[in-house]
Amino acid sequence: MSTRRIAVGISGASGFMYGVRLLELLRELDIETHLTISRSALLTMQHETTHKLADVNALASFTYRCDDMAAAISSGSFRTLGMIVAPCSMKTLAEIASGLSSSLISRAADVTLKERRPLVLLARETPYTLAHLRNMMAVTEMGGIVAPPVPAFYARPASLDAMIDHTLGRVLDLFALDCNSVRRWKEHEA
Template sequence: MLLARAIVRTVISRPIGLRKTGARIWHPYTHHPILRKISSSACLSSNALLSRAEFTAGVTAPRSKRIVVAITGATGIALAIRLLQILKQLNIETHVIISKWGLATMKFETDWNEYDLAALATKTYSVKNVSASISSGSFQHDGMIVVPCSMKTLAAIRIGFTEDLITRAADVSIKERRKLLLVTRETPLSSIHLENMLTLCKAGVIIFPPVPAFYTCPKSIDDVIEQSVGRILDCFGIHVDSFPRWEGIKRNL
């Protein structure tokens, strides 16, 4: 024990340094046999003092599934409304942002208003509030959907121009490697639009133009919307049976 104390005093009194020995890193505390034994004993004693309460402190139950939904001014607001209706029916937590032009488009294309939309969401945010919780990477969610996504928003997300909460939340989703899906609405597409989409696709973003599937033999616009929204939810592992799925070509006998 006296020898161990002498070695400890000698090592501590000298500057702690690292030196390479071939491909290995040498450190006086971890490579001296006596100090290694002392260090191991100290760790065991320290761990033994931790109570069960200390080990489980701060552990909470798993949170519910959580989706961020952003609505821009492109045409197709009905897709966002139906998406939120289904998510609400499934008891999935939703955090909703709608832009100024998204509100204008909603009033033009539907008889809905911002209060009707807010009733479908778990929480809503002002598009100007860039300090909101969803603007931080520490806010955990299971994906973000921009529906519909204008070409302006697409371009802003592509270059990281986070001028509002929609583009900031999308930027955070990309940097945190979380799923981001853009329901892009424009036709025909220019080379600028296509280049923006390609760049984001390479970054892991899902580009989802709401192209209708005619094999479902839709009878109304509602059928087209239902199929598009169902396929969007498929991308997030949320399965619904509210639209026909492809089951192969069936011959009429």
Template sequence: MNASACGIRRPRIVVGISGASGAIYGVRLLKLLRELEVETHLVVSRSAQVTLSQEMRMQLADVKALADIHYPNTDIGATISSGSFRVDGMIVAPCSIKTLSEIATGCTSSLLSRAADVMLKERRRLVLMVRETPLHAGHIRSLAAVTEAGAIVYPPVPAFYAQPASLEQMVDHTLGRVLDLFDMDARTVRRWQGAVS
């Protein structure tokens, strides 16, 4: 008897890709979640479509093909806009300051920010891979506000102790650590073994 017949569902993660630089994080995250057999629900902002084209030469159709289900960012009535739709959490990779600010204030204007807001109100895990630097006081206030609301702010800062030999290894290590927050092991993290004496 399969898992669905027993009422057990696959792990389910909402993936948001906003317009910040770093589209590679969202694309690679979808690939890693597929390898882990996690059901993915994708929403991509309009700005992200531009970033995907500029940084990765990918069109929306290419990214949609990596997800189980895709929703237009204007579809406020999508399943992921309701707390009654059961998911294990959401990752916004990358997360722009605009998206962060909407989530921090609860003043959502798109499906991406609404779905994130749902994660907070339902006390589900929300990880925001915020991509902006330098930060001004308004950014920092938004980071604090969204953290106080229950989100995890995870800027994609490289871990040089892992001695990455390529951009791909650096991205994979960061995403592996993000997935650790969901108790998922992507086997892409070079775990710290202590300092060599």
């Protein structure tokens, strides 16, 4: 595949900025992005940020409505490096874990798993119920990666932005992409 592309889903969990910053980092890395945002995420965006939908969409290479089941990313024949859902709500996690494709995010995630491509879910909820944990286990057993956005304090983040960048840098490591935002453990000593 000559074009490096990643599907990005932003679902309705708290942490809308993870999705926005992910799009910015992928743009800096010259990665083509295919974005879908859930309806609940639009509500979260209004509560957590001053962003407008048009501004967020402008960060992506391509955007799709959450109900567009004919979008490019709904097909396994559309090649990507994989998919990241940032943040990932427990509802979206449950849909992915059970193979339900009621939205484009869960359909694109299902396609990513069936094609054996990396799927990373920034599961954003706490505390977890047994259902949440079982869904995380199911996704993991299918080959997905559940990566709750937990800050790494050894990096001594000076701001919320630094914590977000470190988390997303570690997520991008899973795709062998380095955005130079990770303060790596003991690397400065090497």
